[in-house]
Amino acid sequence: MAPKFGTSGLRGLVTELTADLVQDYTQAFIASCDTGGAVHVGQDLRPSSPEIASEVLKAVEAAGLEAVDCGVLPTPALAFSAMAQGHGAIMITGSHIPADRNGLKFYVTSGEISKADETAIVAALGGVSKAAKGARSQQDSAAAFVARYTDAFAKDALSGLRIGVYQHSSVARDLLMTILEALGAEVTPLARSEVFIPVDTEAVDPETRGMLTGWVRAHGLDAIVSTDGDADRPMLAIAPGEIVPGDVLGALTADYVEADVLVTPVSSNTMIEAMEGFSTIHRTRIGSPYVIAAMEEALADDRAARVVGYEANGGFLLGFEAKGLAPLMTRDCVLPILAPLALAKSQGVSLGDLVADLPPRFTAADRLQGIATEASQVFLAELSTDATARASFFEGMPMETAVDQTDGLRVTFEGGDIVHLRPSGNAPEFRCYAESDSADAATALVTRHLESLKARLA
Template sequence: MSSLKFGTSGLRGLVTDLRGWPSYGYSLAFLRHLDVAGLARASRQVLVGRDLRSSSPEIAGLVVAAAQTAGFEPIDCGAVPTPALALAALERKAAAIMVTGSHIPDDRNGLKFYSPAGEIGKADEAGILEAFAALGERDLLEFEAREEWQRPAETLDAASPYVERYAAFFGPAALSGLTVGIYEHSSVARDILGDVLARLGAEAVVYGRSERFIPVDTEAHRPEDLALLREWAGEGRCDAFVSTDGDADRPLLADAAGKVLRGDVVGMLTARHLNLSTIVTPVTSSSAIERSGVAGAVRRTKVGSPFVIAGMAEAAEAGEPGIVGFEANGGLLLGSKAERAGRALDALPTRDAVLPIVAVLAEMVERAMPLAALVDGLDAGFAAAHRLKEVPAIESGPLLARLSDDERFRSEFFAGAGEVGAIDRLDGLRVTLGSGETVHYRASGNAPELRCYVEAADAEAAERLLAWGLRAAEAALGRSGAIAGG
């Protein structure tokens, strides 16, 4: 059985299942879907980018080969952040394919697809699957017969315009006086982060660069990453620490003590700094968003950038101003033009790590406050999240369905946490207890994992509730020791 599965705007799975025909075939199917849907009339170019994991160059070569077979002109953008590739593709009105597994381990990888109109949606996903199913023996024989693939005639520097986008908008003094630690690890944006911070007046201190891929997750943090941040914070050199996941579409920010900010807190601070009043965010983000006063309107969605993008489009159609989307993992999508100090920043409706990193740091400078004080002033409440690993959908699905549909089972399941009050089935099952605390279970769309999100009255209560939620799910699944590190 193949591990390949569509998740957020693309395909992911084990490298052993992606190598060869699958990467070639799905790329070919994507481009043929563009032709069938009439989405490639303006441009026959396809930009190809990749992250720094060990299998990405090989898979990028298969993508290039598929583009040549489909009658497209592949343009090699090399190792580049996903949002930088998306920005370049939007400016050229071209398609793009990013080879990345984001935050998942090096033995896995993926393909993320962009049409000339931007990040693909669920309808495009169905079209790609249909086109893949239609590939025949002739396509397979053609793939097997060709021994060498022509290298792209054109290369493109997609990183420099991406850096310039933020340098021009924020200005050379935006981060003046800050010393910022950069956890470089194997992020494809590790050099770009240094360039951007320097252009904006900050002093950067670099830590933890690795030539081996490290699966940094900005939502379910690894204990070793948290330990490193605390160790570096102990030096007393930095006002804040920043990093990203592997392909730099999700940020990680920590205060001077090394305490990591939740992704929805990063989103709220960014929205406030950029005066964006319409927030589109999944149900997994904290309910503090509605009571924070940052947003004039809040639209809740299922988890995944395609749903957030659809919600931003609905907000735009309704004429709502200042649209921004973000997820609990920190990925921020700019849904409409932002303006500050006479400068404008065009929309980029795909997940981005650099914009929220810079906006939060600039908020520190503008308000002359340390990051911890900014967070305290936001009154964002207390939330926590974690996951059970190696829980395939065939196991998590029946549990979630029973929790949703069987009232007696649901009451017995949650008895150890409290009385069940309201329930929300928008994405998985979110239960509000009689105490006002919440427990939310959902299956990951990108990996065989069951995720658990909680909100409680204080940090200790949130951690206790999260620990209970993971133990209760493990017991219901008949498992032990499945909790992922972080």
């Protein structure tokens, strides 16, 4: 499948991300979007990223702009630095997907590009003429990102906590160590890898869960933290190794910053509707561009709105200045790691206890890989339009009480269980989300329906 825009950026097979294609997309971005006269370029730790970054830098120079080489760093760190200087940015990353794929994430001066920007970029492909050669510079954009958190949180915010950092091949593996130690935690590095490992924080595999449990016991840890490859999605596990879902981290972080308007995709945990303190909740399609668009709409209606956004993968977007933190309208992994831990410590309870006090709704998610997108879409279209086909696929479930097609097919059943089916737009994957009144029940729903999907599509 040729590279194309998905829920967050352009992605495709490395073999298809040719020098010509990468340069064409880069110059189309420059021609159609506001970059402020410079483009900051960062990359993750995939083997293919250095070469793709080199082609992007060449294309920026060829367009007559300043090409700022920021090297290896988290996506939110790149965006934070570029936006602070009024510049655009391009991150070379495939996020959580395997290393045979990669991609580009584009940022205008105000943050992530919108779906309208994506359309403009595609329209500008192949029509860009090269200008005079621009300048090339290098910049350390990571230090300001670290200071964002060490300045905003108290120096003892995490004192007394023993925290492991699952480093794998995350671009944030060293920055997380620095930040956690600066806030008083005792930090243990775990499983650093020089080979790229595609960690999906939204669908953590059983082997990784087993490693987390083992590390908690072996090192006497209160928590283990990690991220996906480009560090815009957090992972946080608490003793005895249980992972706190990203949409729970989002709700706790929203509570910490005292937000009153929440924007989150339809797939996120519905417990927020039962929580106190949030005046407005907006549900969107899955993908940060949709979350950002709804956040911007809320801010346009009320510039003083205390609005935040988050996704089920845990990526958190801050739309207002909160507790010394400047707004950052892109997915961030650090704040939804620090805020829940600091909130629990300030209340004198464990994070596990804090989570246990939330309304009892539990989510689970996993994916079926190797499924052609075209086949997934045909199958889902059938279920979406044919109640008989749905009844057959969901055989054994209670009667359906609601069908939501905001993004994919999300079915609510009598008794409150929810199953949400959604094929990936830019990878051969089919995702299944579920929600129930217990963690085991939610997991069982995902397992059951992934097996059904496998039987139909594999």
